[in-house]
Amino acid sequence: MIDILGDRQKQLLRLLLKTKPGLTADELSKGLKITRNAVRQHLAALERDGLIAPGATRPSGGRPQQLYVLTGKGKEVFPRHYSWLAQLVVEAIKRDRGSAALSERLAAIGSGVAGQMRAQSPGHETREQKVEKLAAAMDRLGYNARRPANAGKAPVIEADNCVFHELAAKHPEICDFDLALMGTFTDSKVDHQECMARGGNVCRFRFIPKK
Numbered sequence: 001m002i003d004i005l006g007d008r009q010k011q012l013l014r015l016l017l018k019t020k021p022g023l024t025a026d027e028l029s030k031g032l033k034i035t036r037n038a039v040r041q042h043l044a045a046l047e048r049d050g051l052i053a054p055g056a057t058r059p060s061g062g063r064p065q066q067l068y069v070l071t072g073k074g075k076e077v078f079p080r081h082y083s084w085l086a087q088l089v090v091e092a093i094k095r096d097r098g099s100a101a102l103s104e105r106l107a108a109i110g111s112g113v114a115g116q117m118r119a120q121s122p123g124h125e126t127r128e129q130k131v132e133k134l135a136a137a138m139d140r141l142g143y144n145a146r147r148p149a150n151a152g153k154a155p156v157i158e159a160d161n162c163v164f165h166e167l168a169a170k171h172p173e174i175c176d177f178d179l180a181l182m183g184t185f186t187d188s189k190v191d192h193q194e195c196m197a198r199g200g201n202v203c204r205f206r207f208i209p210k211k
Contacts, residue, residue, distance in 0.1 A: 005077070008032060009042050013051065013074060020144075020160050022055035022067030043068060051077065076166070083167060090171050103173040110180030117185055130186040131155040131207050143203075151206075157182075159203045160196070168197035182207070 005013070015023060015031050025043065029036045046052045051074035057064035094102045117137065125133075131147070135157045138145035143159035168174040175195065183190045188207040194200035 006042075008034065008038070009046060012039070012042055012046065013070065013077065016052065016068065016070045017075070017078065020069070022069040024058070024065045024067055026065075028068070046074070050074075086164075087167055087170070090167065090174070094171065094173070099173060102171070103176045106173055106177040107180035110177040110182075111184040114181045114184035117181075127186055127188060127207060127209065128155050131157060131188075134182060134185050154191075155207045157205045157207075160201070162196045162203055165197060168195075172197065178203075179205075 029039045055067040055069035135145045144161040145159040191206040194204035
């Protein structure tokens with residue numbers, strides 16, 4: 001769908017994709033190097049098509065500034081490779097073997113991937129160090145992962161770009177791949193505190209020592 005949009009609208013959507021909290025009309029005007037009125041026209045068209053929506057407001061010392069964010073439909077205009085094939089495979093396993101078997105298979109794959117990752121950097125590391133390495137690896141894979149400040153005693157990873165978002169929304173078992181990978185890599189029990197596929201703002205994982 002992005003191919004049928006105008007160049008300015010494509011640029012505007014890419015700016016919002018890079019800035020998850022959203023941008024104001026003035027910030028978009030500056031980023032696109034066009035007038036505020038022109039930005040308003042593009043925002044109106046994109047909002048009408050359901051690609052963007054008003055987000056939160058930002059305090060400014062005067063009138064609050066309105067932020068604009070991508071909608072789920074807006075995010076889907078950007079190419080997502082292999083999603084069709086992945087959906088066919090997941091649906092086939094679930095249809096033939098059932099949900100429990102799909103979860104078990106995905107968890108086994110996740111654990112196997114984690115084992116390969118750990119073999120690339122063997123060593124006696126603390127849980128905190130393992131979580132730090134995991135966050136960096138997830139970020140490289142496109143999760144936009146980070147370690148939030150003031151997360152408490154147990155290490156936490158937050159990610160605001162679920163690379164399996166649409167598939168996980170249809171098949172929650174997909175999350176078992178991530179959870180098994182994370183748990184095996186960090187030798188932890190993973191508490192999945194928030195999930196974008198279930199309506200959360202981020203995917204949030206807390207790493208707890210195994211008993």
